[in-house]
Amino acid sequence: MAESATAMRAPHCDPCQPARPATENQTMDFDLKITGGTIIDGTGKPGFAGDLAIKDGKIAAVGEVKGTAQNTIEAKGRVVAPGFVDIHTHYDAQLLWDRMMTISPWHGVTTVVMGNCGFSVAPTRPEHRGLIMRTLEKVEGMSLEALEGGLGYDWPFETFEQYLDTIERRGTAINCAAQIGHTALRMYVMGEEATERQATADEIAKMRAIVKNAINAGAIGFATSKAVTHVGYGGKPVPSRKAHLNEIKELIGALGEAGKGVVQTAVGRELFLSEMAEIARETGVPITWTALLAGATGSNDGHRRMLAQSEELARQGLAITPQVACRPLNFELTFKEPFIFEGMSSVFAPISAAPDVAAKIRIYQDPEFRAKFKAKAGSGADVKYHDRWERAWVSYCPNQPELDERNVAEIARERGVDPIDFVLDLSIANNLEARFRFAIFNYDEGEVLNLLQSPSTVIGLSDAGAHASQLCDACYSTYLLGHWVHERKAITLERAVWMLTARPAQVFNISDRGRLERGLAGDVVIFDPDKIGAGRLRRVRDLPAGADRLVSDASGIDSVIVNGTLIRREGQDTVDAAGALPGRLLRNGFARN
Secondary structure, three states: OOOOOOOOOOOOOOOOOEOOOOOOOOOOOEEEEEEEEEEOOOOOOOOEEEEEEEEOOEEEEEEOOOOOEEEEEEOOOOEEEEOEEEOOEOOOOHHHOOOOOOOHHHHOEEEEEEOHHHOOOOOOOHHHHHHHHHHHHHHOOOOHHHHHHHHOOOOOOOOHHHHHHHHHHHOOOOEEEEEEEHHHHHHHHHHHHHHOOOOOHHHHHHHHHHHHHHHHHOOOEEEEEOOOOOEOHHHOEOHHHHOOHHHHHHHHHHHHHHOOOEEEEEOEOOEOHHHHHHHHHHHOOOEEEEOOOOOOOOOOOHHHHHHHHHHHHHHOOOOEEEEEOOOOEEEEEOOOOOHHHOOOHHHHHHHHHOOOHHHHHHHHHOHHHHHHHHHHHOOOOOOOOOOHHHHEEEEEOOOOHHHOOOEHHHHHHHHOOOHHHHHHHHHHHOOOOOEEEEEEEOOOHHHHHHHHHOOOOEEOOOOEOOOOOOOOOOOHHHHHHHHHHHHOOOOOHHHHHHHHOHHHHHHOOOOOOOOOOOOOEOOEEEEOOOOOEEEEEEEEOOOHHHOOEEEEEEEOEEEEEEOOEEEEEOOEEOOOOOOOOOOOEEEOOEEOO
């Protein structure tokens, strides 16, 4: 490989050590050169030994690189790959107080898509800001105290266009693309009636105009939800769940008319594969949906049938892409906010509407409530929830710490009680502060692998920025590379990198990232393929107002580079979170300037 005669290089015994800058006043061919690594370019092609150079934030050369560089990184023994692209995040609020967008860069993510499931924070009228934050609290498990501490009630935007301008003006460490959300949109046009009724023709026309303006201003797409688990403030369905299919078609039609944009939806009975196929045929707009998970349908083979149907739609030429996850879907929750059960509205509607902990405790003590809960999900229930307790653990018990990390079903059997009585009694005894961890879906690895290997799926559902105290799947990228590639050897390294880079970029029409190719953005992650992985979850209190969240540390990530700027090295940030940051707002899926 060609070496700079003047750039001072790091020794080969210390891989991925950035060099000192080249001699002052010397004109350099490149800003940054990465040498001696194995390049896996994101296309799925076999990796190859070579160098990579970046100039003015873009990839200037790949392979044999001749010329000098201002800085050089030696990557011997390391993989040099495109920065990872996370298409399912909820950083819409967090980035307004955390421009580093932690923890995604820790795990090699350099680009995120926000606003998923219809939960954007714009457009929002000033009088609705509290309602939007309470919706995020209920549906996305965000701490209301953290939202109020981080956002306050004096937001620097109202319209979606103003929100995009705010992001661009403030800057972020990594790149972001934003979808306009159906819930915020309905609230903006209909007020609180958005949670109560269908929209009128005039209201739909107003919403369609707003969507079209948002797309023209740079929204990457439109997001909605019909998921029964999406229960908002006061126990009411989130606004998008009250929309008729015709309303959804009209709004998506604005994307078709504009000739750009992607639709993301959390599916439900009123919006599933047949409806999505109908919309795709009528509008020509690509659709991606959340989520195709092993065991999510309540039957052993329901996800296989959905996969087969999705693959058939793909063969018909319809761009309808299910999002899958590479990790078991584990939720850690208290019965103060029992998110995974609130979709059981016939039982949990009073809990969702209860104003405080005391009111919830009274309901949990009620024998009639318990009887209904047991009929739906008790140990003897003949429905999809009955075996959930075998995959549930006490994760935190203030008054009986000896129960921590013990299996719920096992303890219930020891005590001769139904698991529901055990968890509710333990919760009440701890003022609803006891925590339980549930392996909800994706716990059968053989089934998960089938979903990952399908050519019709895409990895999504990290939910980074949401459910902060309940789960942490923002580490999905290092988990995929560490568990499925290095440990299980079930997926090749080249395919896994493609799954994390070019594939999600393709689904969301992110045109200037996801591959290591001359002229594309200089987003790069350098990692040790033998050491990469996601660490055990740990709880920290670093959100505004001291709110807690779960995080996972990454191992094996040496360097993370965004638009040619090194932002992390050896597990540490290398840019000032309060200073200029290199991330770009991707309007319509690419950086416009």
